[in-house]
Amino acid sequence: MKTLYFFLLTLCGVLTQDREFGVKYPDKPICAVRRFSVSIPCSYSYPQKHQVEQKLWCSMNSNTDVCLNPPYVYNSSSNTKSDFEFTGDDKSDCTLLIHNVQFSYSGEYRFRFITNGDRFTGKPGVTLQVTDLKVSLIRLSGNGTLKQGDSLNLRCDVNCTHTSSQFVWSKMNQSLNTSGPVLHFPAVTVRDSGKYTCTWKTNKTSGSETYELLVEGDGLDQWAIWSIILVIILILVIVAAVIYYRKRVEAQEKNSGNGAEKAKDAENTHDKQSKPQLSSVPPLDVETLHEEEVTYATVCVKDKKPAQGRDYTGKQKEDDSVIYSTVINT
Incomplete structure (x- = not known):
């Protein structure tokens, strides 16, 4: 009995090492969102004595010969x-990554590999479903434009189901503490x-x-009020800066003018000190000097006494009269 038990263990080990050709896909269809990426898990097996030489993926939409x-x-x-990238290896992983998924990529995909001894295609393949992710607004109360107090839901819809999917909501790139499609x-x-983003994830x-939600307020909302206040503050700052600049320029010009006046006064003072002071006697011109000379000469003649013992002649009287008339004219 012990010998037989040992023989059975040895036989199982041999069977495990001698693998058969095969490809394994996910059991259910894979759902992908248009314009995003999706990964198609895949694994394959073959006898160890073989070596993989070529790996292939085909779409049954365009390939009709299996x-x-x-x-x-x-x-x-x-x-x-292309948009189709192989992320597996040459041993057992045959995962395919598809970028920028489009509606035309929907359909069945199959993996085929060729070894140095044989070739194999896994069939049936895996099915890919491509859909759009939509965020819709559902009004629970109110009509027309959204106003404060209205009740509503934002719903995230995917047209294909997946048991392990989850929904993540965010507003302006900040995560919200909520889960689920609503x-x-x-x-x-x-x-x-603001802008609300619904992110749908699977493994x-x-x-x-993204959906932008706009809610009207009563009159000016808080953001509008703050915007007006900021504009007023900005205008006041600009006006104050202009007034300060003008006063500064005027002060500089005034200082420059005072400096020029002081320099001019100093120059005038220097000129006055350097020039000799004139006598208080007013200057006399040539005509005045002549008149004074004549006057003085006349006075001298007037004060001249006649010689003793001599009588005035008629000519002398005329001279005296001329002298007196000259003095009176002066």
Whole structure:
């Protein structure tokens, strides 16, 4: 009995090492959001005596011969770059990453690999579903334009289901403490205005969509009031700066003028000190000097006494009369 038990263990080990050709895909369809990326998990197996030489992915939308021949969305022997990227290896991982998913990428995908001894294609393949992520507004109260006090829901919709998906909400890139596809507003206010983003995540893909919520306030809302206050403060600052600048320029000009006047006064003072002081006697011109000379000469003649013992003659009387008349004219 002991010998037989040992033989069975040895046989299991041999079977484990001698693997068969095979490809394993997810059991359920994979949902992807348009314009985002999705990962298609995949694993493959083959006998260890073989070595992988080429790896291929094909879309059954364009390949009708069970992936035996081109076209391929991925070919390890080609260096062509596309939205389809192989992130696996040459041993057991055959994961395919698809970027910028489009509606045309929906459909069945199959993995095919070629070894130095054989080739194999996993079928049936994996199904990819491409959808849009939408955020819609559902009014619970109020009509027309959103106003303060209205009740509403923001709903995040995905047209394909996934058991492990989750929804994350954020406002202006700040995460909100809520989960699930619905964001509820029992009574909105002006502060609730802004851009809300719903992000849908799974272990294979993710996607997001943004919705802008606008709520009207009564009259001027708080943001408008603060904007007006900031504008007024800015205007006052500019006016004060202009007044200060003008006063400073006027002060500089005044200081420059005072300096010039002081320099001029100093120059005049210097000129006055350097010039000799004139006598208080007013200057006499030539005509005045002549008149005074004549006057003095006349006085001298007037004061001249006649010689003793001599009588005046008629000529002398005429001379005396001329002298007196000259003095009177002066």
